[in-house]
Amino acid sequence: MEDLKLPSTLQEALISSLPASGYYVPNFITPTEEEQLLRKINTVPHPTWKHLSHRRLQAHPSPLSSSNTLLAADLPAWLSDPVIPRLLSIPLVNDSKDNIFSNSPHGEPNHCLINEYQPGQGIHAHEDGDAYYPVVATISLGSHIVLDVKPKDQAKDVGWRILQEPRSLLITTGELYTACLHGIGQIEIDEDLGAEGITNWQLLGDQGAFSGGQVVRETRISLTFRDVKKAQRLGKVFGALGRR
Numbered sequence: 607m608e609d610l611k612l613p614s615t616l617q618e619a620l621i622s623s624l625p626a627s628g629y630y631v632p633n634f635i636t637p638t639e640e641e642q643l644l645r646k647i648n649t650v651p652h653p654t655w656k657h658l659s660h661r662r663l664q665a666h667p668s669p670l671s672s673s674n675t676l677l678a679a680d681l682p683a684w685l686s687d688p689v690i691p692r693l694l695s696i697p698l699v700n701d702s703k704d705n706i707f708s709n710s711p712h713g714e715p716n717h718c719l720i721n722e723y724q725p726g727q728g729i730h731a732h733e734d735g736d737a738y739y740p741v742v743a744t745i746s747l748g749s750h751i752v753l754d755v756k757p758k759d760q761a762k763d764v765g766w767r768i769l770q771e772p773r774s775l776l777i778t779t780g781e782l783y784t785a786c787l788h789g790i791g792q793i794e795i796d797e798d799l800g801a802e803g804i805t806n807w808q809l810l811g812d813q814g815a816f817s818g819g820q821v822v823r824e825t826r827i828s829l830t831f832r833d834v835k836k837a838q839r840l841g842k843v844f845g846a847l848g849r850r
């Protein structure tokens with residue numbers, strides 16, 4: 607049995623050097639769970655992947671409509687279990703029943719984007735916008751990656767680098783979601799890894815794997831779980847059409 611050591615509250619996982627709030631949990635899933643997820647993701651029928659120039663992606667249960675509405679449906683069980691219950695099991699603070707999605711419109715994630723990056727691929731600096739409740743829970747599979755974060759306010763000449771190990775969970779919310787941009791460099795080797803440049807260095811599960819200062823990327827898959835604010839059940843959509 608592979609043991610998981612989850613933090614007893616999210617405060618233990620707070621990345622304190624970042625604008626509020628980012629949380630990092632190494633080894634959020636086991637190697638066996640990682641393998642099972644990768645197998646599922648890689649055996650979905652080919653058309654499910656949307657190919658972009660610098661990555662490919664799947665949207666579950668489906669992509670958002672042009673008005674940012676989700677056709678509400680359950681996430682596939684292989685994607686939601688055990689990840690979502692585990693995520694919701696971590697209290698925000700001591701002696702609280704609240705978790706990171708307690709105040710979101712649906713009380714839990716209803717959407718998951720799966721991004722795949724080959725070494726040398728990335729995603730330009732962007733914000734995730736207001737289609738979603740401002741919490742993103744990202745699980746990394748297959749390889750580490752560095753997420754670059756900077757304030758939207760260009761006058762602020764600062765930035766942070768978050769190292770995401772395989773099997774880790776990163777939660778971005780608060781100011782980090784609303785006032786910052788995030789992106790992933792299109793490079794094959796991450797360099798300058800260490801306590802100086804990596805903002806979550808003290809929270810890593812295996813600092814030793816990165817202490818040489820540089821690591822070659824392999825194929826990395828991210829699962830980004832979010833709560834889409836506008837979600838409509840199919841019955842309601844048809845009902846509305848019928849009334850026209």
Ligand SMILES: O=C(O)CCC(=O)C(=O)O
Binds near residue numbers: 719729744753830
């Ligand atoms: O792959 C990641 O970790 C980031 C993906 C991302 O920023 C997005 O899908 O909006």
Ligand SMILES: [Fe+2]
Binds near residue numbers: 732733734788
């Ligand atoms: Fe994003």
